[in-house]
Amino acid sequence: MSLNQILIDRLGVIMRIVFEGLKNVFRVTYALVLLMVLISQTSVQAQFSKIVVSADGSGDYLSVQEGIDNAADGDTVLIKQGTYVENVVINNRELVIMGDSLVNNHTDGFSTVIDGELNGGVFAITQGSIVLKNLKIQNGYSQRGGGIFGAQMDNFKVKHIHIADNFADQGGGVLLEQVLNGTIKNSIIEYNTAVNGGGL
Numbered sequence: 001m002s003l004n005q006i007l008i009d010r011l012g013v014i015m016r017i018v019f020e021g022l023k024n025v026f027r028v029t030y031a032l033v034l035l036m037v038l039i040s041q042t043s044v045q046a047q048f049s050k051i052v053v054s055a056d057g058s059g060d061y062l063s064v065q066e067g068i069d070n071a072a073d074g075d076t077v078l079i080k081q082g083t084y085v086e087n088v089v090i091n092n093r094e095l096v097i098m099g100d101s102l103v104n105n106h107t108d109g110f111s112t113v114i115d116g117e118l119n120g121g122v123f124a125i126t127q128g129s130i131v132l133k134n135l136k137i138q139n140g141y142s143q144r145g146g147g148i149f150g151a152q153m154d155n156f157k158v159k160h161i162h163i164a165d166n167f168a169d170q171g172g173g174v175l176l177e178q179v180l181n182g183t184i185k186n187s188i189i190e191y192n193t194a195v196n197g198g199g200l
Helices: 003-047 064-070
Strands: 050-053 076-079 082-085 088-099 112-115 123-138 141-144 148-164 167-170 174-185 188-190 193-196
Touching: 050 064, 064 076, 064 088
Parallel strands: 050 076, 076 088, 082 112, 088 123, 112 123, 123 148, 141 167, 148 174, 148 188, 167 193
Antiparallel strands: none
16 A cells, blocks of 8 residues: 555545544534523523412412512513402512403403502502503502502503592592503593592
8 A cells, every 4th residue: 555545544534533523513512502592591481470369379479469579570460360458569660460361351351359448549659660451440549549559650551451439639540640651551440539630
């Protein structure tokens, strides 16, 4: 065998080794990319949770206030059907707070009711970003905003909410102050009483 042939054979062996090494590098790189994608998806899913409030004890917490206090910003607080006698206070949070469901989207179809029992406003919210959905808010009593009082908020969205039978000196149903982006959609505000602004 000539020297050239020996060199060619050895070069071929080296090339095969290099090729196999490159294949292994590709496999490792591909595996690492997949692992990073899975980790990122898991972290995003873990970042936002759903906190379940249920009066019958089947959820994470028994009261709306407990659920909100123990939620992290970005979480959804899901309130199962029932009547919750509470005066909820929220300060500088970013949450979605929603009732379990609507029945035929009717005024009496709200299966989740937050009742202030005339012991204070039903929701008192300052700062942050809050979404309220699928709730009936009733029997609140406060100087400002018997049903909902919101102030100094970046975002405030209300959707499918029935606000009724609340009382206040100003804003029987809802009173908003210094809210940059506030929307109320597909909601009913009725039978609220105030010296100034029965509904809003």
